[in-house]
Amino acid sequence: MSNYEERDDSDILKENLKNKKITKDKGTRATVENVLDQRTLKFVNKLIYSGTIQQLNGCLSTGKEANVYHAFEGDLLQPDPLLKKQYAVKIYKTSILIFKDRERYINGEFRFRNNKSQHNPRKLIKIWAEKEFRNLKRIHSYPFILCPKPVDIKNNVLVMEFLGDYNTDSTTKPALKLKDYNDYETMEDVYQMYYKIIAYIRILYKVCRLVHADLSEYNTLVFEDDLYMIDVSQSVEPEHPMSLDFLRMDIKNVNLFFSKKFRNLVLFNERDIFQFVITETLDEMEGLLIKNNDRDEYLKFLLEYIPKNVGQKLTVNDVEEDKIYRNLYLVRDLNGLEEKDFDRFTDGKFDLLKQLLASHNKKYAGKKI
Ligand SMILES: Nc1ncnc2c1ncn2[C@@H]1O[C@H](COP(=O)(O)OP(=O)(O)OP(=O)(O)O)[C@@H](O)[C@H]1O
Ligand SMILES: [Mg+2]
Known part of the structure; x- marks a missing residue:
C-alpha cells in the first residue's frame, strides 16, 4: 500500500533525518535520535503503514517530555500538499527522570485505577499518551472548547489535527502560543481573551469534567483568531484528590501571565x-445552553456573565484575600481530611471548600443572572 513496505526502521529514520528542518542543528538531531528510539520508530512506522500519516516532517517543538512533528495525512491519492490534511505528531519521551511527577497525576484517577503497570516506564508513557488522547477526545466531543482533533495513537505516538497553515513555499506556519500572540487591536480584545480563557476553565470543569492541571500561555494556542487548549495529558477529573489544587494553580498561572504581559489590565481575584x-x-441556566449545543450562544452568555459577576482585584484587601485563599486547604468534605489535619481544622486554621462555596452562593443569592 505504501512505498515504505520494503524498508526497515533505520531507513525511515535516515529519511526523516534528511529533512532539512530536522537536521538543522546538532542539538535538534540529538533530540530526534533520542526520542525516536527503535521502539518508537516501530510505532511511527505502524502509523505510516496503516495510512494515517505519510512521514514525519519538520519538528515543531522539542521539549522535556515530548517532541511534536508536522506530518501530512497518509492518503497517497491526494498529491497536492495544499489539499492534504495536516497533522501534529506528538511523541512522548521514554526517559525515566520525569516519571515520579507523572504518577502524581495518574494516582487517584478513577479511570486509571486498574492499571498495575505504573512503575514500568514504557508502560507508564503509554498510559500517559493514552490519557492525552482520551482527554482530547472528550474535550473535542463538545463544541464549546476548541482543541486539536485527536486522530490516532500507537503507544507513545499520538496523531492530532495540526493547528496552523501550510504555505505555498512548502513551509509550515504553526499557530502561535498565547504567550506570543499580539494581534490585539484594542484593550477590549485583551479582556475578551482573558474572559474566554476563564470561561474555558469553567466549561472544562463543568461540561468536560476535567481540570487542565498545566494551563498556561504555553499550552494555549491562538489559531484563526480563536483560542485552543492543548497539552492535556496531565488533566484530571474533578474526583481526583488534587483536582482543586490543580485548578487553583491553573487560575494562578492565567492571572500571572495576563498581569505580566498587560500591566494595565484589571484582573479578577483568583478566589473569585x-x-x-x-x-x-x-x-x-447553563444546562439549557449546553443542551442547545451552540458554542456562540454559550460563550456569549459566559463572556457577558464574567465581567459582571467575578470580583475584580481593586484594593489591598482583595490582594490580602487572595493570599489567604492561596493557602486554603481545599478538601471537598471532612472525609477527605487526613488525620493530622483534623486538629488544624478544629482550630480553625483552614477553610473547607464547602465554606468557600457557601460564601459564594450567599454573595450571589437572589442576584439576577
Ligand atoms: N496540534 C498542534 N498544532 C500545532 N502546534 C502544536 C500542536 N500541538 C503542539 N504544538 C506545538 O508544540 C508545542 C508543545 O506541545 P505540547 O504542549 O503538547 O507538548 P509538551 O507536553 O508541553 O512538551 P514539553 O512539556 O516537553 O515541552 C506547543 O507549544 C505548540 O507550539
Ligand atoms: Mg506544553
Whole structure:
C-alpha cells in the first residue's frame, strides 16, 4: 500500500533525518535520535503503514517530555500538499527522570485505577499518551472548547489535527502560543481573551469534567483568531484528590501571565475566579445552553456573565484575600481530611471548600443572572 513496505526502521529514520528542518542543528538531531528510539520508530512506522500519516516532517517543538512533528495525512491519492490534511505528531519521551511527577497525576484517577503497570516506564508513557488522547477526545466531543482533533495513537505516538497553515513555499506556519500572540487591536480584545480563557476553565470543569492541571500561555494556542487548549495529558477529573489544587494553580498561572504581559489590565481575584468555575448557581441556566449545543450562544452568555459577576482585584484587601485563599486547604468534605489535619481544622486554621462555596452562593443569592 505504501512505498515504505520494503524498508526497515533505520531507513525511515535516515529519511526523516534528511529533512532539512530536522537536521538543522546538532542539538535538534540529538533530540530526534533520542526520542525516536527503535521502539518508537516501530510505532511511527505502524502509523505510516496503516495510512494515517505519510512521514514525519519538520519538528515543531522539542521539549522535556515530548517532541511534536508536522506530518501530512497518509492518503497517497491526494498529491497536492495544499489539499492534504495536516497533522501534529506528538511523541512522548521514554526517559525515566520525569516519571515520579507523572504518577502524581495518574494516582487517584478513577479511570486509571486498574492499571498495575505504573512503575514500568514504557508502560507508564503509554498510559500517559493514552490519557492525552482520551482527554482530547472528550474535550473535542463538545463544541464549546476548541482543541486539536485527536486522530490516532500507537503507544507513545499520538496523531492530532495540526493547528496552523501550510504555505505555498512548502513551509509550515504553526499557530502561535498565547504567550506570543499580539494581534490585539484594542484593550477590549485583551479582556475578551482573558474572559474566554476563564470561561474555558469553567466549561472544562463543568461540561468536560476535567481540570487542565498545566494551563498556561504555553499550552494555549491562538489559531484563526480563536483560542485552543492543548497539552492535556496531565488533566484530571474533578474526583481526583488534587483536582482543586490543580485548578487553583491553573487560575494562578492565567492571572500571572495576563498581569505580566498587560500591566494595565484589571484582573479578577483568583478566589473569585475559582468560585465562578465551581459554583452551582449557574448550573440550571447553563444546562439549557449546553443542551442547545451552540458554542456562540454559550460563550456569549459566559463572556457577558464574567465581567459582571467575578470580583475584580481593586484594593489591598482583595490582594490580602487572595493570599489567604492561596493557602486554603481545599478538601471537598471532612472525609477527605487526613488525620493530622483534623486538629488544624478544629482550630480553625483552614477553610473547607464547602465554606468557600457557601460564601459564594450567599454573595450571589437572589442576584439576577
Ligand atoms: N496540534 C498542534 N498544532 C500545532 N502546534 C502544536 C500542536 N500541538 C503542539 N504544538 C506545538 O508544540 C508545542 C508543545 O506541545 P505540547 O504542549 O503538547 O507538548 P509538551 O507536553 O508541553 O512538551 P514539553 O512539556 O516537553 O515541552 C506547543 O507549544 C505548540 O507550539
Ligand atoms: Mg506544553
